[in-house]
Amino acid sequence: MTTLKVVLVKPSKYAVDGYVERFKSGFMPNATLYHIASLTPKYLNSVQIITHTVDEYVRDDLEYLDLLTPDKNPNCITLVALVGVQSHQFHRALDLAALARNNGIEHCIIGGPHPMTCDTSQFQNNGISFALAEAEVIWNEILEDALAGELKSVYGLEKRWATKLDSHVVEPPSKEELEHYVVPLLGLYPVRGCPYNCDYCSVIKISGQQVRNAPVECTLESLRRAKKAGIEVIFFVSDNFNKYPEAKLLLEEMINYKLTMPFTCQCDAQIARQPEFVELLGRAGCREMFVGVESFNKETLRQVSKFHNQPDSYQEIIRLCREAGIDSHLSNIIGFPTDTTESIKEQLSAIQFLNPDVSSFYTLTPIPGTEQYNEYKSRGLLVEKNIDRYDTTNLTWKHPTISSQEMEKLLYRCYIDFYTAKLKAGNLSDINKKTALAFRHYAKQGIHPMSGGMGKLHLDHVDNYIGLRKKHFDIELAPLPSNLELSESDKLINNKLDWKTHA
């Protein structure tokens, strides 16, 4: 009897030393893996589907690579899908796909932020398929085609986004899978899309400007299953939870059905004007709110079209969070064109003065697929040719006043100084003290604290794959891509924006 084996792999990336980045322990299970695993039916056209999930970042041996070889059962069809592939993970995704094909796997596909937003045509028609749309739009067709014997080279070119999101309950990771992580956490994506238009942001290219959500009941059901499976913390990975029209309903139902558990969510800086919503978040279990404040300079914010951030209101966000029992996490970008070494030090002082519970820092990176990337590329400003480095931890473009060595020093200096001051001041909750110690420890070693885990492992190296990369794609490094333009139908979805409701 025929079976279909679906191997979902979240690829890691190559670190600067060429090793595949891996951690002894990850901070949290990858959200994309379980989202797509839950979209995969157990049976399709009466054929049984067996799904495997692999988060490469936390694999401490290479046994999972056996899943990239054909099954011993001759009646088993295998489909390997590289999921949630970001730009800095693209080389690794190409290499794993080439390895699987070289081993004799029939069907391989690469999907996620990079192929959705960047031109991958150079790699197409090469025995490896590309998913240019949300899984909700094309995943079923891909599974059907794998069963029928042949994948198309590209899926989703004409329609990146689902106009309407159906009920989709997420099954949590198993107990064994959770052992790879510090926190038994589940990432849920109850709403997607952002009505704003910041020019450095790839979120609006990945999920569009129309705010879309699945029915509240299905998020509640995902929460029920998570609780039952021993999940202790939820991360609502949606970008602007406060722009979710049904957020209030979801939070009230969580309280009514006793589905509250500690959770993290992300809000935009306009949350300063929503005191009642912050109070409700606190009652529903929110323990950390992540807000992208990015800069304290109005002109800098204006230049990247981030008009909705008002630096005068950042203090109010922290105050509202404290009142509601929520830790505030303010995230900063350093290295805007107007930044100087001095202005970055001033930003650090400003954030230290505000004293949020947690703060993170990222280097301004023109992320492939964004408006900013397009502009910097056309002006010849991109000096870093290797997309592995486009991960917000280092300078990839020619900054007018700051060198790349200086920028890297400043990035880690921000973390070290911010958390040293926090630890010195004392009065930290247990969890915030652990975070402060861990973030400072990683920053001192030149490891970005938000990169996903702790305890680096060195298992395999790009040198083991470069031959395959050359053989399969005829490249050593993928050229910096062009942006993938939106189709007319996707432009229409963006144009349906109701600014009065969302902005």
Ligand code: B12
């Ligand atoms: C949550 C999150 C994190 C969490 C990850 C938590 C976790 N373990 O899951 C944390 C905080 C750790 C994190 C870290 C980083 N992140 Co992050 N993160 C996000 C965020 C907000 C949500 C991602 C998510 O889980 N979405 C939910 C899943 C279900 O959606 P999805 O992956 O997009 O998948 C959908 C589609 O892409 C598609 N799809 C995906 N794969 C496939 C495969 C197939 C076959 C098909 C058909 C479809 C398909 O279908 C899915 C369902 O619709 C996004 C912003 C965003 N909205 O995308 C940024 C984002 C992905 N992160 C980004 C970056 C840069 C980083 C860091 C490098 C930052 C840093 N310096 O530390 C690190 C990298 C760490 C890592 N190991 O990957 C960038 C990536 C940019 C790019 N285009 O490459 C994004 C887009 C943010 C941004 N502003 O640009 N991140």
Ligand code: SF4
């Ligand atoms: S508010 Fe956030 S998610 Fe929305 S466009 Fe700006 S950076 Fe992107």
